[in-house]
Amino acid sequence: MITENRASNSGKNLLYSVVPNVKSKLLAKIVVGGMFAAFPIALALPADALQVKINPSNPKLGDTLSVFINVDNSGSGANPKVTTGNKSYPAFEIAPNQYRAFIPTTPLEKPGTRTIRVSGDGKVRNLAVLVQNRKFPVQRITLPPGKAGVKATEYELKRVAEFKALQTPKKYWNGMFGKPNAGRITTIYGVRRYYNGKFANDYYHRGIDYAGAAGSPVVAPAAGRVALVGTVSQGFRVHGNVVGIDHGQGVTSIFMHLSRINVKEGDFVQPGKLIGTVGSTGASTGPHLHWGLYVNGQSVDPVPWRYQEFK
Ligand SMILES: [Zn+2]
Numbered sequence: 001m002i003t004e005n006r007a008s009n010s011g012k013n014l015l016y017s018v019v020p021n022v023k024s025k026l027l028a029k030i031v032v033g034g035m036f037a038a039f040p041i042a043l044a045l046p047a048d049a050l051q052v053k054i055n056p057s058n059p060k061l062g063d064t065l066s067v068f069i070n071v072d073n074s075g076s077g078a079n080p081k082v083t084t085g086n087k088s089y090p091a092f093e094i095a096p097n098q099y100r101a102f103i104p105t106t107p108l109e110k111p112g113t114r115t116i117r118v119s120g121d122g123k124v125r126n127l128a129v130l131v132q133n134r135k136f137p138v139q140r141i142t143l144p145p146g147k148a149g150v151k152a153t154e155y156e157l158k159r160v161a162e163f164k165a166l167q168t169p170k171k172y173w174n175g176m177f178g179k180p181n182a183g184r185i186t187t188i189y190g191v192r193r194y195y196n197g198k199f200a201n202d203y204y205h206r207g208i209d210y211a212g213a214a215g216s217p218v219v220a221p222a223a224g225r226v227a228l229v230g231t232v233s234q235g236f237r238v239h240g241n242v243v244g245i246d247h248g249q250g251v252t253s254i255f256m257h258l259s260r261i262n263v264k265e266g267d268f269v270q271p272g273k274l275i276g277t278v279g280s281t282g283a284s285t286g287p288h289l290h291w292g293l294y295v296n297g298q299s300v301d302p303v304p305w306r307y308q309e310f311k
Pocket residue numbers: 187205207208209289290291
């Protein structure tokens with residue numbers, strides 16, 4: 001559900017108000033185009049247009065919110081600003097006078113209404129978006145006394161954090177994401193865990209596990225630039241041999257526990273390109289591929305990206 005709570009206006013729902021605006025503008029263009037063809041821009045475009053639409057219309061935790069912004073004049077030069085809470089998200093131009101920002105949501109957040117603030121063209125819009133709860137599966141893990149599991153190295157954490165923070169202005173992907181391995185899915189996104197009976201507040205499964213056989217191909221699900229290659233010997237104790245693809249505009253993919261790596265940093269890959277093979281390196285109990293999809297640094301559910309196009 002998306003409603004607008006713009007204090008300065010009548011408070012009517014933005015999505016519904018957009019339609020008549022567009023209609024009247026088209027009419028204005030037709031009329032003006034005939035009468036004053038020499039001055040179409042000055043007369044046809046009202047100066048107060050900042051239209052915002054958010055997809056999906058009924059989001060739940062783990063979804064990626066797409067904020068589409070139409071402005072009448074991008075002449076000011078600055079991209080619109082998108083913020084929610086104390087965080088801001090970059091908006092990129094995807095068509096003339098049209099911008100899009102992605103806002104990630106995760107299982108660690110509380111469901112409920114959040115206000116998304118969009119400013120551009122000298123105007124501000126506040127949109128209230130209701131993010132629904134979603135029940136994620138729960139696993140109960142028992143660790144032997146004194147065994148806290150494998151700890152990541154400082155180097156590993158630093159490299160991975162830098163990779164996930166990328167917000168490359170260029171958009172490399174196109175259309176829906178493919179699957180990176182032919183194996184069946186064994187663990188879905190968002191699974192929560194109890195360790196020895198204690199709920200792990202900060203844990204959720206940050207990706208999808210595929211049960212591909214050891215040595216089976218891992219391919220790029222979408223185009224991008226290889227921006228991270230790490231190996232066990234370099235200190236990637238938890239990730240194991242790992243490849244990270246930068247899809248651009250804050251969207252990154254990470255592929256963990258590989259046995260072999262077939263690309264190097266800086267390579268540009270197309271969808272379906274072989275990037276490595278399934279293994280069990282790092283913190284892994286058996287051969288599988290872990291694919292994590294990150295949007296502006298947060299792990300989101302890759303499933304919507306597999307079945308619909310994020311423009
Ligand atoms: Zn996993």
